[in-house]
Amino acid sequence: AQTVTQSQPEMSVQEAETVTLSCTYDTSESDYYLFWYKQPPSRQMILVIRQEAYKQQNATENRFSVNFQKAAKSFSLKISDSQLGDAAMYFCAYRRMNSGYALNFGKGTSLLVTP
């Protein structure tokens, strides 16, 4: 089974600063998807960003970008110009191209944003 590891249980960032959340994964597949999900206190799971493994270009969504290192099996999330509303749990997830398309999640990183 694929494993996803988030080594930072908690992170803190000041408003307007930049923070990077780390994620590593283990797989023998060559094609797959990687995701970052945000879970605010409302508990809703919100898709932040998606990366296709066959794409060399790193995905970007407004203030959110990833650093995808396929050989190193690393997938970090960078949040620029952090806002108070970014405070949440962030989950890294892996998904195979086939096999029912289920997600394998990391244990999450709790992000605190301070004024």
Next chain:
Amino acid sequence: DAGITQSPRHKVTETGTPVTLRCHQTENHRYMYWYRQDPGHGLRLIHYSYGVKDTDKGEVSDGYSVSRSKTEDFLLTLESATSSQTSVYFCAISDRPRDQYFGPGTRLTVL
């Protein structure tokens, strides 16, 4: 937002009682999933469905069963609830590998 609802949103029950959680979608997506979320574990797959009456087990399926008689509904049943099944349960839907959308979650407490 994807049209996914879960019912009930909160439930408290006693050990040994049967419990059924419902997931309803209006998106006509083929794939549906049940996950549970526990502190320190992230989200873990319980069961999933790849079509009407087609289901398969996930990582933590013991003690759970599922049914899907219609495209829009995916039911998760705890035949005899235990305290270890106290958790937050999420339903998700998908029609393509790229995307998976989550429902609002159900908080279940087994006393």
